[in-house]
Amino acid sequence: MSLRWVLLLWLSLLLGCTALTLPPNRPLARPVAFRGAYEEFPSGLRLVVHEAPHMSRVTMNVSYRVGATDEPSGKEGLAHLVEHLTFQARPGGEKAPRLASLLLASGAEFNAVTSYDSTDYFFTAPPEQLPLLTALEAERLRDPLRHVTEEDFRVARDVVVAELRQRYETSPEGAQQRWLHEVLLPSHPYGRTSGGTPESLQRLTLEDARAFVQAHYTSAHVVVVVSGPKPADAMRSTVTQGFAELTLSGKSGPSKPVRREPPPFPAESRARAPRVVRSGPVEHPRLWLVWTVPGLYSGMTPQAFAAEGMLNNRLATQLAREEQAHGSSVTLEVLDGVTLLVARVDLMKAEDAEDVADLVLDQLVDLYGNPGRLGGLTAAARSSLLTEAFRSLEQFPAREAARFLRATGEPDYVQGWPQQIREGLSRDLGPYLYKYVRRERARMLLMVPEQAGSGRATVAERFAPLAGPEDFGDEERSLPPGASDARQVARPPGLAQAERFILGNGLQVVALRRTGMPLLEARLWVRTQTPTTEGALSLSRLAVHGSYMSAGRKWYHGAKVGARTELQLREEGQPVLSVSAPSGNLVHVLEDMQQWMWDAEVELRPFEAVQDWQVRQLEREASSSDVLAERALLSRMFPGHPYGLAPGVEEAKRFTASQATKWVKEELNPDRATLLLVGDLPPAPKLRTLVSEMLGRWRGKGGRVEPPPVPPLPRRRQVVVLDRPGASQAELLVGVRWPELSAQEDAAASALVWLLEHRLDRQLRERLGLTYGVRVGHEARPRASLLRIRAAVERGAAAGALEQLLAELGTLEAELLPREVVELARWQVARGYDLRFQTSAAAAERLLELERLGRPPDFWETYPEAIAAVTPEAVQALVRKLGLGSEAVIILGDAATLRPQLESAGYPVEVLSRSTQPKQER
Template sequence: MTQTKRSSTRLMLLAAALLASAAQPVALQAQQAAPVAALVDTVSIPHESFTLANGLRVIVSTDRKAPIVAVSVWYDVGSKHEPKGKTGFAHLFEHLMFNGSENAPGDFFEPLQQIGATDFNGTTWFDRTNYFETVPAPALERVLFLESDRMGHLLGAVTQEKLDNQRGVVQNEKRQGDNQPYGLVEYAQLRALIPADHPYGHSTIGSMADLDAASLEDVKTWFRTHYGPNNAVLVLAGDIDAATARPLVEKYFGDIPRGPQQKAVAAPVPTLKSRLDEVMKDDVATTRIYRQWAVPGLTDKDAPALDVAAVVLGGLDSSRLDNALVRRDRDAVRVSAEYQQFAQLGFFEVQVDVKPGVDAEAVGRKLDQLIADFIRTGPTADEVQRAVTREASGRIAALEAVGGFGGKAVTLAEGALYAGDPAFYKKQLAAYAAVSPARVKAVMGKWLTRPVYALSVVPGKREAYEEAKGVSGATFAPAYYRAPAEGDQPQAAPSRLPLAAVDRSTPPPVGQIADLDFPDVQRTTLSNGIEIVYAARSAVPVTQLTISFDAGVAADPADRLGLQALTLAMLDEGTTSRSSIQIAEAKERLGANITSSASLDRTNIGLFALSANLRPSIDLLADIVRNPAFAADEVTRLKGEQLARIAQELKSPGGLAQRTLAPVLFGAGHPYGKPASGSGDPARVAALTRDDLIGFQRAWLRPDKARIFVVSDRPLAEVRAALEAGFGSWRGEGPAATKDFAVAVPAPQPRIILVDRPGSPQSLIYAGQLTSLKGADELLPVLSANDVLGGNFLSRINMDLRETKGWSYGVRGGFNRLLNNVPYLISAPVQADKTGEAIAALRQDITEFLTSKGVTPEETQRTINGFVRELPGSFETGGDVLGAMQTNVLFGRPDNYYETVAAKYRALTGPAMDQAIRGVLDPSKFVWVVVGEAARVKPQLDSLGLPVEVRTAPGAQ
């Protein structure tokens, strides 16, 4: 259950326009590419719709590629419907919807895990609240029972205790977001741009004061007012058809009575009277400049052109702002531009992170001039083409997923709810295809010449934080309320429809779920010996591949921490034949995405390519991997950007915690005793030279350390031929490097390390211990046991600190499966005044689990059922398969490993799970790191019986 902050509701299936081009090769040059306008007419998400007598709109889309069904229920209620004094109610009620209904008591995650649900959650935003899960097809009837029960039979299960608990959870969710660098910006932006009485004039998370004031009758009134079937859309997408779905939907939803009809909300686009400049102080390392306008929402005719304008300005790798401020003038370390589309309103936002030491005011003036010049001249035809192609390729992966946050169900539901048309995406596709430079210029002139909100967030001490009742700390009065609108009060609910009552005394059974059939894996080699590990997937015409090198963060030299990250960042910043801008433009014309990443054990360079452009995309990838120029001036620029990232990391609670714990557990000289981010040490990064980068590339990023993993709709022979052309002649230079895991780790020293971060409304508890396990061990029993202790929402520690005590938004514990060691880590952000009690509770929960309160029979059944039944939905997409193939090879497992795990799970017992985890965890050997305000937290820690070491956060205000 999460609030989707700062997420865009852009068109999810613009990429579908490229599906029709799969059979036609698309040339590298933009002028030879098939025009989008010629493609969109063939794009379709097949679906059927019907409406029940009570007003529930139902959409069914059939997709037989996997035996799963996405179930998505969207309610026409969001924070824009909240009256004065009730901000945050829509989101608070979303949480309450997961706490059980009259005929399905208890947490809803329990029955969802039992049936093997994947991609399940709920979100709230300005315009809607949604609940979704992807389940094995034989479990569909059980899910329809659950969703209908909380739609029509909820209020008897809503109690004061549940309200108080979820109020605390939501307030900790708010603290968790607010506690991040720049975490208070959204409140300032909404307050500045939107009038206080406007529906979009307050944050979805709400105010502490309003959350404190929420009464049991308030939330019941909210349900009666907004949660009727006539205010909802139900989408079923996957291994289902309308003929099968309709009687099931009628059975479970048909007798739910209508509620009051949601009235349309007036939400005109506001305009500032004049430019508004503000400065906010925050505990940040880098000044960030914002420029923002309120603009129309996604159903407006100007939306596509606004989106293209944002992409050209700051969304492309070769964007106007990147080229001017990052590459040319080097005044910024990061820039972006985004058009956030909501149903009735949008926000056009530009961000610039100023390079440390550069005059931020001068950069602000330069930014304003660049935006003004862009508005005056407009984009070129090539920029528009690259923007549309880039946007399309970025959406294409969504076509594989039927549910989750961005699959077919989302697209159909958004269209139905926001535009009254599930096929609204077709109109959007046509509009994107028709966007021209002149149209973009005209739309920018219409909306972006209005007065701008100009915010600068500068390093400094934050203002006092708005806290909840009963929590020490200063408060301020929130200013973003609106008056109640006519119709806000609930109407009397009509009596139940005269349909045959459903027997809700027992949930319907789950049918037989077939075991996983993992895609067949094939292998071949290039002429230089690089192995290709390949699986075919034909759902979408794309190829995804990863070149995996035996390197990783662990390969960073101890005296040059951050070298690997800088080397990877430099690869696409220029080759011996292409500049960084030429590389960026080539990727955009191809619709390709080339990325680099690293775990502690492996360094990965990935390619997402439209299969129609496979050969030129691989050629571009080969040039980047084999021929980086490492130009001296670019090395200087990229070092500055990496130093800025490190500085930001040192302002983040998570960054501070990870940087503190790793060297304590492993020792600073161990390959794993480095921060997992890989960004490195600032002094050592500053001293890196071009020769260092060349040396790292030659020693680690070389063919004899590489393996290529591929998932594609194209046959292996075709893929191999393209890879052979790009990489077959590649040879290593000089000796290869190795990692030394013989370095001894220090003896455990249980203690609390308190990293003082003044002004933190939350404390981040981050704990760990080393185990005797190796990544290649068969860890299934111990991982299953940890599912009960800390591995999922229903785990002991999460249910205690979140669902019972309400002190946290979420707690997790798990084994970090590294090749040469498997440490156990716990992450628990908690409200500051409960830090000591939270550590005490965690220690007690862990100790009892490892001694007197092991896995129960109920937990054993839930865990085994969940793991077995979720397998069909766990490898729905090519990306899922690609990741599984890499994991199998890393840990020396057979290619069909995932086809064997169901039998292994079924053979597990509770005692076996207990024995496995008790043999590797010792509750007395944890090291606890706490990132929080020492003045408030240390007195709580001193009574826990562990040594407390206080450290000052680097650069603390």
Template sequence: MTPYKLSAAAIAAALLTSTSMGCAGSSAATSSPAQDAAPKEASADEASQQEAQADQTLPEVEIPYEKFTLDNGLTVLVHQDKKAPVVAVNVWYHVGSKDEKPGKTGFAHLFEHLMFQGSENYKGEYFEPLEKAGATDMNGTTNRDRTNYFQTVPKSALDVALWMESDRMGHFQGAISQERLDEQRGVVQNEKRQGENRPYGKAWRMIPENTYPQGHPYSWSTIGSMEDLDAASLEDVKSWFDEYYGASNAVLTLAGDISVEEAKEKAEKFFGHIPAGPAVPHRGPWIAKMDERKELDTYDQVPQARAYYVYNVPQYGSETTEHLRLAADLLGDGKNSRLYKRLVYEDQIATDVFVWLWEGEIGSQILMGADARPGVELAKVEKALEEEVARFAKEGPTEEELARVKMSNFAETVSGLEKVGGFGGKSDRLARGEVFLSDPGAFEKLLDVQRDATVEQVREATAEWMGDGVFVLRVYPDPNHKAAAKKSAADRSKVPEPGQAPKLDLPDLQRAKMSNGVEVVLAERHDVPMVRLRLMADGGYAADPKDKLGVAKLTMDVLDEGTENHSSLELAAELEKLGAGLSSGSSLETAYVSMRAMTTTLDPALDLFADVVLRPAFADEEIARRKKQLLASIDQETARPRTRALRLLGPLVYGDAHPYGVPLTGSGTKASVEALERDDLVAYHARQLRPENATILVVGDTTMEQIKPKLEERFGKWKAAEAKAQVQNGQIAKHDKVRVFLIDKPGAEQSLIATGNAFDERSGVDQLAVEAMNTVIGGAFSSRLNMNLREDKHWSYGARSFVYETKGKQLFGAWAGVQSDKTSESMVEIKKELDAYLGDKPITEAELAKTKQNKTRKLPGRNETTGRLLGSVAEIVKFELPDEYWDTYTDRMNELTVEGVRKTAGEVIAPERMTWIVIGDLDKIEEKVRALEFGEVIVLDEEGKPVN
């Protein structure tokens, strides 16, 4: 369902289904001498020694679990993890889009949406009681093979989650109505429009149709066709529930602060009465390996030409698939992957590459491709891709390459297992193994396959499966632009009330200063052998000089692209050997360098961390390469309506003179980026990354006595350069009237509406009241805006409001992607909701109570992993909050009053001076938007400048 799913990668964002997919990264093209030469052969003794050393450094990974089955066939998996008072509740149904019939596609996904619309005993939105209970990692998704519903809740609210999940499993038939079907049909169709409105979005309809034979269960997209969705009847939907949603076709996984005894008692209480349902036959493998090359050219509103190569390969659980997973990572994951080095790094003919394994129960696919750099023919990119794959299939990887990727994969797995819920968490991994392989521990066995994989096995798999049988898709820029069997042991008359919120017991913050004044802030957590560090420096792109917009982003992008001691590729290789991850970046007000490392490799990882911070090379070739990528990303941002609006909001709301009056993506403008030189990056580094301007945050398996000497050794002699940090000043632009800015996107199936205004600094308002106010308007699934535009009108797949928290004047805004023919009507509804909130429909006692419960009860889940805890610590440091800020959060939130939140809303929301941005097909929407007479209407061009 993913109502507010924000894309982490361009590929995953383009998916039209709600399935989770892993993108395997980037890559580069002409062969290097090292790749042209035959790989150096090691002796048998050397090879076995290398493999032995690799095995010794790869950690053991397991999830202890218990498995039992209720009388009705429901399989229950239990994993106890007491590090936080939370429990993940994860229900997988063994049904997906492959179980549909031609002409009735989209049912699995449509039904997943319906399952969030209440049940026979709960007559409201599914999210409401769980938001009130403080749930995190809460969603539902559908892919080709399964449908899952999951949430992580405070232990005190476990009964709430189990009641809700069991009620929709056992008490849903009678709640399915024509009205609900029509409503969610419209929501799903808007989701489809939104997906296809994204750059490259239409590719995800074309790939299944052209890679599988007609009638194959994977030959249609999970979201289905508009025609089939229109034709779905109430009888069809009810039959789907009867056939696939019985207890015997489901797996319930409970992971977290729960014992097996508790799990057995609660599973029987809430789920034991539910009928088993009919036995569901499940298909065996149908790989449908292609035996010839098939090509298709298409056009879309995209900024760069992209080539996709799609290969049909074996199913999840096959040893060959694990070997292909390693091959995909070796080819396309990270700077040292074969394709990145060739296409992006050396030849610089592509701005990005990807190779990833899309797994399926009856067959999988490898998707490989690249975005051609502007001005480069796609044929040249394809030639380089094919040459590198052929070379890899002939020679295989080196032992060093394979060992590096194995270590990287295992480190990622260890990191993911910090979570009990959500994608990739412990409950997710256990359920996946049970549903597809009848073995909850299957992931451990598959990791062992990776651990034992040889160079020859990886090469053979590549040669067999990534050959002539391929579909090549080229996307060019458009030149034209039932009743219970026994009585339920749970009271079904009402949803259980969550118990008292568990006391948040975060690690005490420890602070120390190094000899040169750099502050170290530590939060100890010893549940996994991992440490995360972040060096934070005041700055970010608000510190960009107005004639050098984008310098912060480009500087921090290049910072980890090599040091005085390591080239970019050498640095990436060293990190992979250590199973460590390092990144640098910037936000509006902060520049940062982050690292994670296992405790066993922390010392050498810290050497690399310090090398990146203190001794960046800023090599000319790296600057040139990353500059090309940044320029391409500006094109991508402009092509995506939401990021285009984000680019415009800063300048339009704050004005050009203000530090925040910049594209809020941080990427600057094409003109400013093209003008940047190496000296500009060196100067930014000297101004902003200085000891008196920096704090080092540490979270994880260490102590201050252990970590401070290590940091002192590496950073203690760090001294500031002569240049002083520059603080920009500037007055915020005064806007006394509403302005409406229109941007043309010809042919768009949706319009993106964004609106916002600036308000007081964080220090000048009650920020918790701001949080509560925003949650009710549009900050949660059950918020007013979303309920109006998505659930009531079903004009949008999702509408939300947000607060862009800053040290200076903050930004309040709202956005929604809506179907084109409802653009002006949606603007009216958004304005109506904002006006009503300030007028005759302010926040109610019930809304405030629900918001308090949501905000306070989700705190344990928000701080479950070291990565999330690091984020909480960073917020304390950035905004100079008290160390006990999160420990006292619950008490302070519970002190909020309706009157206080109403007063704050009046200080934050200013409908009379809102800036509106509407991106859509002006031929269809402009006349009606102007007729609203909200205020002055200004049409902007591609550069964000007024037309005429």
């Protein structure tokens, strides 16, 4: 459960508030026109071109009208396997590089996805790479499995089986989504498992794959969507030339595009279906309620999104008052023929399932039974969806544009989707809710924690680490000439062009203009004193949220103009208010900020609501092993330091509204604040005047904020088992400390993250079969950095996997990696660099990062130089800065099995249970 639950309790009171003399409380944004072209070729191939001058990269999506619903009976998983196999093709000949290697060498970020309804291949790359990449995608269409061998097929099938097991056997969400389809849609095309089963995959042959592509990988099945900064005519010409004869009519004349006849809408059940109960990999009982509503081809997708938002808000409001649930969410799965509206509630006890289900279903009755209020809610949903539509256009959703074309025949997604929103939500949602989201149409699935299982017995071994390029897979990874210069694809993002000025009250303003879309991203960050005790951390949380809610009772425009607002305390315990809104609503955004900062009084009722929420949240977190694992890690990584603190229940209970008010007056002052604005902003003089008028009267002087002390390094390695009795899997979470890193070291850390993840995945997953995947990340904080490694393994392999992981780090410390391996890692970092800044929201976060970490304004402009300078020596020097030997290892799993195994391998073990609160190391 999040603070959103509490905020919604109060926002419902705001509709009656008197508005200020401001522009209308609705989304205000200049129209966005479709600048592009559409063509349907004689071969049946369709092309949509979208000109987006604001984009730094070109994006292409090649969508094939074939998915899991098109697989022959008994050959489930074939569509997904074919997707993998196409990357193994060798367009240039038997000994030539594979398609995946050619895409990698281009500097593109690329991937693919197979759904029930389509298979999509997509990439984003520097604009000058469009001709090459178009030619490669044309080769995929021309001969999808060229020179794919039986051995290629076997390896790809094994990878897909492992991916399937990861999705359905180790991921609670994946397994439950599969069961929802099976329970809700029996004997329906959407009721089969997307991706198949290990058994169905093992039955497939290379000849099955060849027959499948011959039937479905044709020009008439394809929609190509390309978006980029070049003129539309130039991109259209490039794509047409690249696909060449694939755009022409065949021997029998022109072909019509393959039209989609989606699977039928499921038949209506005459009686309420009984609740289905299953056991599975969940920590708490989980209740699912699902409704089938019309799919994409119905044209009623906006209504489905509006229903999702309304139900989500209602559940958040109601369940916040109850003691029966940890939290809830509502999501949509939009398919061509049907959409699934899915509500999920994590229960305290399985016995409460019926009561909570009734509470959820009562919300629906209240919604469509109150037409007066429903009109306002529908208008708010329309505003929110229109704002989200603008936000999506910043990084043009090429896959959604292809789906929209197939469903509507309309190539103009830019104006077509917003128009569908306006028309679909032009009247209240009552009739739609009554028809499709009634109580009796709900289908229920209750997941209860599975009983203890034995798991797979795997003997822990010591594995010899390797130090050469052989650790990086079998596929060719040829790079283009000059790839040692990562600046070919990693380019300065232009964040240093942001205007900076300081108001008379000390408020710092950073403004970056991005004129592509009528959007605004705002971040208000206040540098408060770093909390040094659990009590101080609890008070800051209470005071920040209490003061914001107190101001919000009187003034709140964000929800009415479709803005997305979030108030967080970041890692250092300092508040950041984030707002996404149409650019024409800048004055509304500033007005809300002004009212929050003007009103320092924390009122009793909002404070009590926040305090009640925080106490309940902390009590519930005490039973979450994931939360406890994170706290155990941080307390051991940052011993005796504010970064290792966690708020406590008793501390949250003892504070008062007057103490919160005192904290606000001392800490939330303009001379400690920075306002970051990114997007379609007014000209500089007008912006300065507006910000000064709205926030210049914010008064107060907080004085100097002392930076957090340098965190001491942990003194020793610690291995902690957080007990999950009977769990067949063990989740390893390993943290290793660095000091604060320079720009050059940060770039080397990015390369090391890729190297470690790829190396460990190769060793633990592909060679030894101990895990379905490894995740490595780098987290920068003021005065410290943290390397995180996470992997899920069979519990019998925990000690062996840990030994292998630590041995790999030791090898990187002791031996230089080959230059070509580091060059590959550097290229991988460079390929994704531009994506860090693609949207206004991403740019705002990167600017905020500069402020939080005290980095210079040109940090991101010079970062490509730092990437290009990463060498084997730099990587080794960075590894030697790690606190090797003082790692924190947190393992979530069955302590009765794990402890003896780990101790036999020489690791002293501390066992924690959910009733044991992690204490900070001193």
